[in-house]
Amino acid sequence: MEDWYYKVDEKFLICSICGYHYDKYAEYDEENNTPFRVEISGGYGSVHLETKKGDWIRIYLDGNLSAGELKAYKNVFENCNKEKSYLMTYEGNGFFTIHFGNPPEHFLISFKEYLENLPEDRQNDVF
Numbered sequence: 001m002e003d004w005y006y007k008v009d010e011k012f013l014i015c016s017i018c019g020y021h022y023d024k025y026a027e028y029d030e031e032n033n034t035p036f037r038v039e040i041s042g043g044y045g046s047v048h049l050e051t052k053k054g055d056w057i058r059i060y061l062d063g064n065l066s067a068g069e070l071k072a073y074k075n076v077f078e079n080c081n082k083e084k085s086y087l088m089t090y091e092g093n094g095f096f097t098i099h100f101g102n103p104p105e106h107f108l109i110s111f112k113e114y115l116e117n118l119p120e121d122r123q124n125d126v127f
Helices: 067-077 111-117 120-126
Strands: 002-005 010-014 021-025 037-041 045-050 056-060 086-090 096-101
Touching: 045 067, 045 096, 067 086, 067 096
Parallel strands: none
Antiparallel strands: 002 010, 010 021, 021 037, 045 056, 045 086, 086 096
16 A cells, blocks of 8 residues: 655555555654655564454564464464464565465465456555
């Protein structure tokens, strides 16, 4: 998802797959001596856990998971709807690792391919 305010050149990007956030604010950054401040976070993957009743939570990861954290998520996964829950990580190598579950099909294709497969009336909803 992208939100750009062209008059002040503020931009906000959020990836619904890996959780990457890019925020550019129109305010002076003294540290970098620029007329804008940039904050970048996330992008390490996401966890989607859905109960058998249909309640769900999505967590965007802010860093690589430790072995203990991965084990904890796997334990929680055992009590979830396994068809609709998943944990995927991204380590910056161009590939996602699916640790468990079933991510949506559009998570596994390129963004360009995803847009091409969307009905024309929904393509503007993506941004």
